[in-house]
Amino acid sequence: MRHALLLSLLIFSTVARAAVVEYHLAITERSLALAGAPATAMLVNDAYPGPVLRFRQGDTARISVTNHTDKDTSVHWHGLLVPPGQDGVPYLSYLPIRPGETFVYEFPLKHAGTYWYHSHTDLQEQSGVHGGIVVQPLRETVSYDREAVLVLQDWTNETPRQVLANLKKDGDYYALKKHSVTSIAGYLQRGAMGTWLENRWNRMGGMDVADVGYDAFFINGRRSWHLFPEARPGERIRLRFINAGASTYFLLHSAGLPFEVIGADGLAVEPVQVDEVLHAVAETYDIVVTVPPVGALELRASAQDGSGHASVFIGSGERRAAPDMPRPDLYAAHGQHDAHAGGHAHHHAMHHTPRRLDYRSLRNVDDQAYAGQGPPREVLLRLTGDMETYNWTFNNVPLSRADKILVKRGETVRFRFVNETMMHHPLHLHGHFFRVLNDDGGGPFKHTVDVGPMQTVSIEFLANEEKDWFFHCHNLYHAKTGMARVIRYDDYAGNREFDTARQRSSDIKDDDFYAAGELKALDDFARLSLWTANNRYRFEGELESRDYEQERGEANALYRLDRWTQLLAGVEKEEDESAEGRLGLRYVLPLLIETEVFVTTDGEIEAEFETELQLATRLQLHAEYETTERYHVGLEYRLDEHLSLEGAYTSDVDVSLGVKLRF
Numbered sequence: 001m002r003h004a005l006l007l008s009l010l011i012f013s014t015v016a017r018a019a020v021v022e023y024h025l026a027i028t029e030r031s032l033a034l035a036g037a038p039a040t041a042m043l044v045n046d047a048y049p050g051p052v053l054r055f056r057q058g059d060t061a062r063i064s065v066t067n068h069t070d071k072d073t074s075v076h077w078h079g080l081l082v083p084p085g086q087d088g089v090p091y092l093s094y095l096p097i098r099p100g101e102t103f104v105y106e107f108p109l110k111h112a113g114t115y116w117y118h119s120h121t122d123l124q125e126q127s128g129v130h131g132g133i134v135v136q137p138l139r140e141t142v143s144y145d146r147e148a149v150l151v152l153q154d155w156t157n158e159t160p161r162q163v164l165a166n167l168k169k170d171g172d173y174y175a176l177k178k179h180s181v182t183s184i185a186g187y188l189q190r191g192a193m194g195t196w197l198e199n200r201w202n203r204m205g206g207m208d209v210a211d212v213g214y215d216a217f218f219i220n221g222r223r224s225w226h227l228f229p230e231a232r233p234g235e236r237i238r239l240r241f242i243n244a245g246a247s248t249y250f251l252l253h254s255a256g257l258p259f260e261v262i263g264a265d266g267l268a269v270e271p272v273q274v275d276e277v278l279h280a281v282a283e284t285y286d287i288v289v290t291v292p293p294v295g296a297l298e299l300r301a302s303a304q305d306g307s308g309h310a311s312v313f314i315g316s317g318e319r320r321a322a323p324d325m326p327r328p329d330l331y332a333a334h335g336q337h338d339a340h341a342g343g344h345a346h347h348h349a350m351h352h353t354p355r356r357l358d359y360r361s362l363r364n365v366d367d368q369a370y371a372g373q374g375p376p377r378e379v380l381l382r383l384t385g386d387m388e389t390y391n392w393t394f395n396n397v398p399l400s401r402a403d404k405i406l407v408k409r410g411e412t413v414r415f416r417f418v419n420e421t422m423m424h425h426p427l428h429l430h431g432h433f434f435r436v437l438n439d440d441g442g443g444p445f446k447h448t449v450d451v452g453p454m455q456t457v458s459i460e461f462l463a464n465e466e467k468d469w470f471f472h473c474h475n476l477y478h479a480k481t482g483m484a485r486v487i488r489y490d491d492y493a494g495n496r497e498f499d500t501a502r503q504r505s506s507d508i509k510d511d512d513f514y515a516a517g518e519l520k521a522l523d524d525f526a527r528l529s530l531w532t533a534n535n536r537y538r539f540e541g542e543l544e545s546r547d548y549e550q551e552r553g554e555a556n557a558l559y560r561l562d563r564w565t566q567l568l569a570g571v572e573k574e575e576d577e578s579a580e581g582r583l584g585l586r587y588v589l590p591l592l593i594e595t596e597v598f599v600t601t602d603g604e605i606e607a608e609f610e611t612e613l614q615l616a617t618r619l620q621l622h623a624e625y626e627t628t629e630r631y632h633v634g635l636e637y638r639l640d641e642h643l644s645l646e647g648a649y650t651s652d653v654d655v656s657l658g659v660k661l662r663f
């Protein structure tokens, strides 16, 4: 009886406290000069990042989102468990919010923690449609004096669509800008030609830990903040870090402030003391720092590729900078670019090796909250993709051609990720927390998991939802080129209206076509090459003139069988000769030699070989040889992404000088 009374009192008090908390969000588009030049931003309530939305566990959120732009938009609540219709993924949860329209979300806040929201349409998240969410628990168990939400951001002055188009032209497009070109000269200097040869044999080109060349990195829209200058030494400050970067991993490190990690992906964890955290895209971490007795210490979020950082200073008095993060060693063997993972000695202000947070040291305060039940069913997902065509996939199949991953309500599903690429992939599951499995079967519950280069990671979740949920790499450019899946509960028939609307939409799709070209204008040689391609087809045209008297043209259609192999059908026409058809294969041989073997309509078997060597940062050699004994060797000096000076030696022409233009 007393128990029943207590229980009803408890329920009553909970109900009494629950409230409907309303927010009105307006999505707008305008020019913003965040990094020197004006660029187009998409904003929430005219702020970059958008406002922090605060709730209490048990509240009901009622959020109206009004689209004041001329394009479709959407808002997804990242990490919050909401009903499927409220999840904000266009064509999966609902139809996108059209220009001029308002959508009103309403959902209960079932769990406390630090989360965030962002657009799930096109690349709008990169343009600024993102912000923090804080859900206060019914009973706070951690003591702290102040708190701040710190949103980590990457920013480019280009439009994100241009960024994607550049990467489609050339996966290494940003290497020059990022000073991350790896060259033979670099390997020679380090005495690492063996590594170069091994990479080359394995058909691996230039190395980098990030694809995009950003113009700035920010915390809450600024490069640097002095946080709570009035805070007294000894005060505990809770920092709610949210990585809202579109494709940047940040290393959180400092000028000697120990980090007490108390939350990961929103959920409370037993406190862990570390010196640095590699903060993957789309994760959140709650970290308590103590205001130092003297000085303002820098807490820095360094982009993992070493191309920049943003900071907060904590404490008062003289500023002390955090040590520079060593740049990743792009010449290291087996993709061990990470200065720590590679085990290379480096100079650090601290006298000991900094302790870096490891998933294995994370233990949730409630270790059973989202646990599976019964033996798991395993689904193998290999993380695949390549920089040459900039396609990212699971099991080499992009979203547009993939089957849905069917799950049954009540079952425990295990995803086994085998990363076959040299990049980190932050994988995010909507609508569920999953356990990142340790060797002992335990591990923290998360909504986003980092899978490092060549790493294997397993996650497990209880299928306790309904309908469709999105699962994807949270590197925005990887997701948009195909590294995504739909998880479908097997009793759901889908929504025809959503499917039809998606087909008709102009949203970025992973099978979109991109185009590029090259013009070589030398004094005795000219060549114009154009191509357009998607993740399956490629069409090329080429016009060439030797000595400006001997012209030839070529057109090819290619069908991609796998990363290295394409079927080829084409036609070649030389001046004074009749056109000749050809049918064959294009294949990349070990050592990165692109080979074409084909039969001509004259019944001859011919072959062509082509390769490129990055001699020094701006110096590139390319060579072509045909079994008809034509050859062409060019040496170019790259002035920038578009323009090169070139000298070439061509059969029947000799030396020729001029320029090469990429567009």
Ligand SMILES: [Cu+2]
Pocket: 392, 424, 425, 426, 473, 474, 475, 478, 479, 483
């Ligand atoms: Cu990825």
